[in-house]
């Protein structure tokens with residue numbers, strides 16, 4: 151752990167808000183800045199990082215000392231996920247809390263991460279066993295990046311997530327509002343597909359930074375499905391600029 155300079159936990163109150171997409175794009179973006187980065191997929195029941203980075207066909211190997219080697223996505227980005235241990239996409243992991251805690255502990259302590267500038271952890275949604283285990287085994291993180299969507303239904307659960315962070319003394323590095331409006335590619339008019347601006351309001355209410363809004367962009371969804379991190383695909387797109395703007399404050403020296 152002492153070899154990891156910064157530890158970021160990407161969290162959300164609800165599933166499907168784009169948390170894994172944010173985590174994967176953040177890790178890839180940091181690696182493009184020349185940083186040594188690890189991406190740990192702690193979503194044991196729904197690991198999506200291997201697919202998001204198109205490394206789902208890779209197999210894990212261990213060294214002589216029985217430390218597991220993370221999958222190398224690139225020269226300076228290493229990835230670990232339970233997805234690398236499953237025989238098929240439809241295999242379900244049916245485990246109770248203690249087994250999940252053990253696995254998360256192994257992922258942190260028994261994986262040969264080497265020296266990292268950043269470890270980005272994609273945490274499963276909610277405030278249950280896994281986020282608690284992640285915080286415990288990391289032995290203190292820089293903080294959480296909390297992902298939400300604009301509508302109030304998502305906000306209700308994200309408020310719980312922010313309260314959780316407060317109670318476990320995990321600083322909130324900022325809130326990202328994903329799927330925030332849609333810019334028509336034909337007329338450039340903005341439509342708010344989901345009503346509300348819950349992210350900014352929550353940041354104000356909880357006195358935490360608001361990192362920014364990411365629009366709904368079918369190209370981002372399509373890139374994710376193809377395992378291409380969008381942040382490196384289309385630098386000129388407004389969505390990529392929004393991602394970069396949100397990530398900028400997370401780039402420490």
Ligand code: ADP
Pocket residue numbers: 162164165166167168169170171172198328329330364365366367368369370371372374375
């Ligand atoms: P979570 O980790 O919160 O469950 P994911 O990152 O898996 O969410 O995203 C859920 C789905 O939404 C994925 O298909 C992803 O490609 C898509 N998605 C995420 N963010 C956006 C966005 N800004 N625009 C379009 N599609 C998105």
